[in-house]
Amino acid sequence: MSYTYQYPRGALTVDCVVFGFDGGGLKVLLIKRGIAPFKGEWALPGGFVKVEESLDEAARRELQEETGLERVFLEQLYTFGEPGRDPRERVVSVAYFALVRPEVYQMRAATDADDAQWFDLDELPRLAFDHPEIVEMAHQRLRGKLRYEPIGFELLAEKFSLSQLQYLYEAVLGVPLDKRNFRKKVQSYDLLIPLEEKHRDGPHRPAQLFKFDPDKYQELKGKGFLFEI
Amino acid sequence: MSYTYQYPRGALTVDCVVFGFDGGGLKVLLIKRGIAPFKGEWALPGGFVKVEESLDEAARRELQEETGLERVFLEQLYTFGEPGRDPRERVVSVAYFALVRPEVYQMRAATDADDAQWFDLDELPRLAFDHPEIVEMAHQRLRGKLRYEPIGFELLAEKFSLSQLQYLYEAVLGVPLDKRNFRKKVQSYDLLIPLEEKHRDGPHRPAQLFKFDPDKYQELKGKGFLFEI
DNA sequence: TTGGCTTTGTGTGAAATTTACACTTTAGTT
DNA sequence: AACTAAAGTGTAAATTTCACACAAAGCCAA
Numbered sequence A, B: 001m002s003y004t005y006q007y008p009r010g011a012l013t014v015d016c017v018v019f020g021f022d023g024g025g026l027k028v029l030l031i032k033r034g035i036a037p038f039k040g041e042w043a044l045p046g047g048f049v050k051v052e053e054s055l056d057e058a059a060r061r062e063l064q065e066e067t068g069l070e071r072v073f074l075e076q077l078y079t080f081g082e083p084g085r086d087p088r089e090r091v092v093s094v095a096y097f098a099l100v101r102p103e104v105y106q107m108r109a110a111t112d113a114d115d116a117q118w119f120d121l122d123e124l125p126r127l128a129f130d131h132p133e134i135v136e137m138a139h140q141r142l143r144g145k146l147r148y149e150p151i152g153f154e155l156l157a158e159k160f161s162l163s164q165l166q167y168l169y170e171a172v173l174g175v176p177l178d179k180r181n182f183r184k185k186v187q188s189y190d191l192l193i194p195l196e197e198k199h200r201d202g203p204h205r206p207a208q209l210f211k212f213d214p215d216k217y218q219e220l221k222g223k224g225f226l227f228e229i
Numbered sequence C: 001t002t003g004g005c006t007t008t009g010t011g012t013g014a015a016a017t018t019t020a021c022a023c024t025t026t027a028g029t030t
Numbered sequence D: 001a002a003c004t005a006a007a008g009t010g011t012a013a014a015t016t017t018c019a020c021a022c023a024a025a026g027c028c029a030a
Helices: A055-067 A102-110 A131-148 A162-173 A179-188 A214-222 B055-067 B102-110 B131-148 B162-173 B179-188 B214-222
Strands: A011-021 A026-032 A046-048 A073-080 A091-099 A116-120 A192-199 A207-212 B011-021 B026-032 B046-048 B073-080 B091-099 B116-120 B192-199 B207-212
Touching: A011 A055, A011 A102, A011 A131, A026 A055, A026 A131, A046 A055, A055 A073, A055 A091, A073 A131, A073 B073, A091 A131, A102 A116, A131 A162, A162 A179, A162 A207, B011 B055, B011 B073, B011 B102, B011 B131, B026 B055, B026 B131, B046 B055, B055 B073, B055 B091, B073 B131, B091 B131, B102 B116, B131 B162, B162 B179, B162 B207
Parallel strands: A011 A091, B011 B091
Antiparallel strands: A011 A026, A011 A046, A026 A116, A073 A091, A192 A207, B011 B026, B011 B046, B026 B116, B073 B091, B192 B207
């Protein structure tokens, strides 16, 4: 018996919503399309999946090829497959969301390649395809996850101050948080390792730096611990 | 310029993890494969996506064709795309999870078609492909969602007693819950409409029946309300 | 060196929520 | 009429959340 399938095939792509944080608001990385359709318009980085690679690999490869980004936090988001979402033919896209640290963010912002640029999440330009919908879902997911999983650290430098962490939470969740209560809570889990170093910046009191302890988190998680801000 | 893509294409399928609840434990609906590969083994209901249909439509169609189920709660779960997950060639599968009410569950359990059967979630037979992994993820997702979204009602009859609701939560979450505290909490949201009718069953005190008010939930959700058990 | 600026860092009491816990009511069966 | 089994109900203690204000540190400029 033959293994040939009787169904016609569409194409399969991956698209990545890459978030960055610069201390102010959330940013999203977009690329300017060099080819039709939507040539010259902004779009999410992404592209076709090769037959011999996994979806995650495809997402990482496209991110690397189109934006130069490597070793970022990457997680599958949702698969978009409405017929007609690509004007050419049936294209199903597995969307990912990615979080990058400020070092990376600043690096990419510096190289003024005008075909890859950071935009404020709430001031995005017109986007190709159904990419606005994808970005919207990624934003919702990020907001939802931040409350229950310690992924915010992926948007900060390895060493960060509690104020920086708080600014991040305020930016993503869109609400102001009480400084004392916030610090009490995040420190209560014992997942932040206080470092010797201090962060100095401007003519102010320098801030204690911390780093997140992912191993300890994994260990606690195994015992049913639930991170929650 | 031509719109022909330079990448070879794999096939695209949908697979559904269908959960049912009979007052005892969680059940999963499986079908016996009639064709190779894995002919004669149990597998998740699912099949190939047609070019002109959306992914959701494909999932509903396959469910209908293979199990007769219609009008079920259906939500996209995750997309599985490891090369090699299908021994024939590259097949990417968009997995869904579905929740069915006991009426439906009992109906399907009655028709003793031996090519579609309910199994206890914790006593599943050997499964084809990477379906064990898919079931595992669906179970996790169900557990996670149940705490924060009122989807448990999709596994109960339209009219249900508070005890039935509690048994469901206990079965899915795997922990015993305090009767009084549970009732206090679920009723505090004012999302359950008490009905005139009573449920009688056995030589016991009959139970007050309720139904869930989805409209009110949608309204509250719009105002930032968070359901939580 | 002094005063001013700006950010870090810290504690407490009131209010709200969560938790633990046991007995009465109801209907059916014998 | 007595027995059985599940439904239904309240309170007090413990814990968590929330609101809130001022001293300490370092830099800069006069």
